[in-house]
Amino acid sequence: MKLHELTIQEAHRRLKQKEISSTDLTRAVLDRINAVDDPVGAYITVDGEAAVAQAEMADAAISQGRITPLTGIPVALKDLICTKNLRTTCGSRILENFIPPYDATVVKKLKRAGAVIVGKLNMDEFAMGSSTEHSGFKLTRNPWDLTRIPGGSSGGSAAAVAADMCIGALGSDTGGSIRQPASHCGVVGLKPTYGRISRFGLVAFASSLDQIGPLTKTVSDSAVMMNTIAGYDASDSTSVPEDVPDYTAFLESGLNNMVVGIPKEYTAARGLDPDVSTVVENAVRKIKELGAHCVEISLPHSEFVVAVYYVIAPSEASSNLARYDGVKYGYRDKDQSGLMEMYKNTRSKGFGPEVQRRILLGTYSLSAGYYDAYYGKASQVRTLIIEDFKNAFNRCDVILSPVAPTPAFKIGEKVDDPLTMYLSDIFTLSANLAGIPGISVPCGFSSEGLPIGLQIMARHFEEGKLFKVAYNFEQTTDFHTKKPQLFGNRR
Amino acid sequence: MKISKEEVIYVADLARLEVDDQLVDKLAEQLGTILEYMETLESVDTKGVRPTSHAISMTNAFREDEEAQIFNRDSALANAPDKEDGNFIVPKVVG
Numbered sequence: 001m002k003l004h005e006l007t008i009q010e011a012h013r014r015l016k017q018k019e020i021s022s023t024d025l026t027r028a029v030l031d032r033i034n035a036v037d038d039p040v041g042a043y044i045t046v047d048g049e050a051a052v053a054q055a056e057m058a059d060a061a062i063s064q065g066r067i068t069p070l071t072g073i074p075v076a077l078k079d080l081i082c083t084k085n086l087r088t089t090c091g092s093r094i095l096e097n098f099i100p101p102y103d104a105t106v107v108k109k110l111k112r113a114g115a116v117i118v119g120k121l122n123m124d125e126f127a128m129g130s131s132t133e134h135s136g137f138k139l140t141r142n143p144w145d146l147t148r149i150p151g152g153s154s155g156g157s158a159a160a161v162a163a164d165m166c167i168g169a170l171g172s173d174t175g176g177s178i179r180q181p182a183s184h185c186g187v188v189g190l191k192p193t194y195g196r197i198s199r200f201g202l203v204a205f206a207s208s209l210d211q212i213g214p215l216t217k218t219v220s221d222s223a224v225m226m227n228t229i230a231g232y233d234a235s236d237s238t239s240v241p242e243d244v245p246d247y248t249a250f251l252e253s254g255l256n257n258m259v260v261g262i263p264k265e266y267t268a269a270r271g272l273d274p275d276v277s278t279v280v281e282n283a284v285r286k287i288k289e290l291g292a293h294c295v296e297i298s299l300p301h302s303e304f305v306v307a308v309y310y311v312i313a314p315s316e317a318s319s320n321l322a323r324y325d326g327v328k329y330g331y332r333d334k335d336q337s338g339l340m341e342m343y344k345n346t347r348s349k350g351f352g353p354e355v356q357r358r359i360l361l362g363t364y365s366l367s368a369g370y371y372d373a374y375y376g377k378a379s380q381v382r383t384l385i386i387e388d389f390k391n392a393f394n395r396c397d398v399i400l401s402p403v404a405p406t407p408a409f410k411i412g413e414k415v416d417d418p419l420t421m422y423l424s425d426i427f428t429l430s431a432n433l434a435g436i437p438g439i440s441v442p443c444g445f446s447s448e449g450l451p452i453g454l455q456i457m458a459r460h461f462e463e464g465k466l467f468k469v470a471y472n473f474e475q476t477t478d479f480h481t482k483k484p485q486l487f488g489n490r491r
Numbered sequence: 492m493k494i495s496k497e498e499v500i501y502v503a504d505l506a507r508l509e510v511d512d513q514l515v516d517k518l519a520e521q522l523g524t525i526l527e528y529m530e531t532l533e534s535v536d537t538k539g540v541r542p543t544s545h546a547i548s549m550t551n552a553f554r555e556d557e558e559a560q561i562f563n564r565d566s567a568l569a570n571a572p573d574k575e576d577g578n579f580i581v582p583k584v585v586g
Contacts, residue, residue: 101566195547208545237552238545307529318506325507327579329570336582340507348509356508360499361522363506377532379542384535386543419524435546460547 003028004164005483008073008221011167015062015072022062022072025167026055026116029074033118033165036486041140042150042160044079045087046119054116061114069224071114076166078157079120080127081212082201083107090203091123091153093136094324094331094350104201105236106170106212106229113228118166121156125352126321127177127205129153130424133415134354141411142184143484144450148408151181157215158185162451163486168225169215174205175309176403176428178213179440183403183453186442186482188470189215190222193460194435195240198233206316207238209309209432218480219441219471223247226463242461250464251471255290258469261297261396269302269426273406276452279444280402283454283473287400290472297392297399301385302430308385309429310422311365311378317355318362324350357418382433389434389457398465399457401427403440407450427455437463441470442479451479493523 003025006014014020030048037043051074058072077083080090082100084107089095103111110117124134132140132155140155142148143163150159154171158181161169171178173191182189190213197212204210214225227248232241262284267277288294326332326346333345351359365374392399405424414421431438437460440453454473458465474480496515499522503510510518564577573580 098570101562101569193547195549234554237554238547238549240547240549301535304532304535307532310525311529311532322507326572327581330572332572339582339584342582343507344509347507348511351508357518357521359506359508360502360518361525364494364498364502364522364526367502367505373533374529376542377535377537378529379544380537380540381532381535382543383540384537386546418521419528422525433546 004032006167007217008070008168008224009218011073012069016067018062022055022058022116023052025072026051026074026118029118029166036163037165039141039146040143040159040163040165040486041138042121042156042163042165043076043119044089044091044122044137044156047086047117050086051116051118058114058116068113070110070228072116073167074116074118075110076118076121076157076160076169077107078123078154078169078171080123080172080203081107081170082203083117083120086120088120088203089137091125091135091137092351092355096331098329100201102201105198105233107201109229121160121169123156124153125355126203126317127153127172127174128317128354128358130176130180130421131414132156133411134352136352139411142408143486144186145408147410148450149184149411151184151404151408153177154215155181158182158187158189161185161187161215161217162484168217168221170212171215172202172210172212173432174209175313175432176425178215179428179438179453179455180404180425182215182440184408184451186451186479187215187217188219188222188442188480189213189440190226190463190466191431191438192226192230192463193437195238196230196437196461196463198231198236198239200233200235204320206313207320208316209313219467219474220248220251222439223251223467245464247464247467250467252468253472253475255287255292255469255472258292258398259396260287260292260294260469261392261399262294263299263302263392263399263401264296265299265302266401266427269405271405271423272402275446276402276404276406279452280454283443284400286476287469287473290476292469295396297395299388299392299430301381301388304381305385305430305433306423306426308378308381309425309433310361311374312382314358314362315365315375316362318359318366321355321359354418385430386434389430389436393459397458398469401455403427403453403455407446407448407452431457436460437466439466439470441474443473443477444479493526494519
């Protein structure tokens with residue numbers, strides 16, 4: 001196995017045994033980026049020099065016997081997680097030259113653990129999108145088929161992990177932005193419980209929905225990353241002061257006594273691709289064979305999830321993005337004939353079309369005369385969606401479903417049809433609305449060879465159950481060991 | 492049409508966005524389609540249902556009100572598009 005192909009756990013084992021150095025591993029990852037990121041386009045910024053310097057520090061620490069499960073491991077970050085002195089663009093021209101004066105809490109934790117930060121990954125602008133086509137900088141291509149989207153908004157994170165351009169990555173998930181690209185690229189993606197991980201230093205999109213989480217090659221790696229990044233942070237008043245368990249302790253075999261729920265509304269969902277349906281059904285059968293008991297459950301308000309989300313998320317975004325006014329940081333337009341002109345020109349030229357569409361949608365939903373009909377109503381239906389999950393979890397431990405209704409679609413296919421793009425988020429949005437954790441784990445391939453993920457959801461703070469089910473499934477399948485065929489720089 | 496051109500322009504002004512004349516029609520159409528879809532919510536009976544703004548039940552998160560130096564002035568100003576003498580510079584506000 002080539003060095004860049006290693007998992008976090010295997011790389012850690014070899015670093016600990018001193019079979020390899022972090023410097024070798026980091027250089028192998030940087031070489032891999034040079035070889036394949038030209039067609040893939042996962043990175044916005046690669047910080048090779050700093051990465052090698054961090055790797056040398058990690059090697060020095062290891063030689064003195066100081067090693068954590070992430071010491072010397074090259075990781076990359078979605079470009080909306082602030083990194084001190086390293087450009088953080090949020091995929092937007094409005095932050096094209098923004099150099100944060102501080103590290104996000106997750107970055108501090110990764111650095112403290114000795115991880116090597118290789119660079120920053122492409123994304124839909126302000127995390128608004130399901131395809132990474134809305135990046136203000138470039139396209140990211142799906143490593144399994146370069147004519148297709150990698151998913152989004154953490155498309156760069158998923159593509160980089162799938163193409164071995166980092167050993168693990170962080171993304172963020174507001175409506176499926178970790179799980180859906182993980183599904184499309186054949187990697188493991190976890191959206192933790194709302195408040196489980198500090199969001200201090202995460203550029204805000206929709207504050208009642210956003211959560212940071214890992215994208216990794218295996219379920220075990222996801223648990224390892226969670227052990228480092230989870231936990232309360234006084235700098236994020238929405239982070240929850242709950243103890244963080246050792247997530248790797250849940251990676252044990254056996255699913256006896258586990259009850260899995262299958263929502264009847266999901267199997268009848270409109271637009272569900274037959275390949276996705278078959279592959280997910282096979283996965284459910286496998287999980288039953290592993291000892292789990294299966295029950296049909298109901299989430300009666302499922303048909304309203306997309307409407308609720310696309311009122312609430314743009315409303316929160318319109319408020320959060322008001323800060324981009326060209327005064328304190330970010331782009332400022334040259335036309336400054338007056339303050340109002342400066343604001344308007346800056347925002348209209350700095351934000352891309354999808355971001356402006358959502359700001360308009362959110363501003364409309366919150367405006368006088370429409371608030372009750374849109375934001376107020378959506379917030380009430382959100383309560384009913386949460387009740388649905390509470391009732392369902394009275395009958396089961398975890399809920400299984402597809403992640404996305406179809407495998408990765410073609411680049412350009414939905415870019416100018418926002419509602420169709422929004423409807424493809426049907427299975428992932430509810431976990432954000434309810435604040436519960438969800439994971440995508442590779443569960444098969446379409447007839448065209450595109451990866452398909454299985455989604456597992458659990459109650460608040462029960463990531464451990466997700467890891468247990470996902471790990472048991474992964475151990476009896478080989479989907480996660482398959483790699484996309486990339487032939488490097490074709491020029 | 493669910494939303495008129497005039498409404499798009501009005502909302503854009505509230506959001507401090509300048510909408511291109513050529514784009515207004517397209518935006519009105521796209522936003523109209525989305526808003527029409529949102530109307531499915533009207534069919535849900537929400538009488539007496541409390542709205543949710545936060546999915547995890549938490550009440551006020553207090554901390555000690557202690558002074559801390561997060562940034563110095565230079566680093567706070569480092570990304571400013573225009574600055575002078577330790578201040579942010581903006582176009583003239585009062586005539």
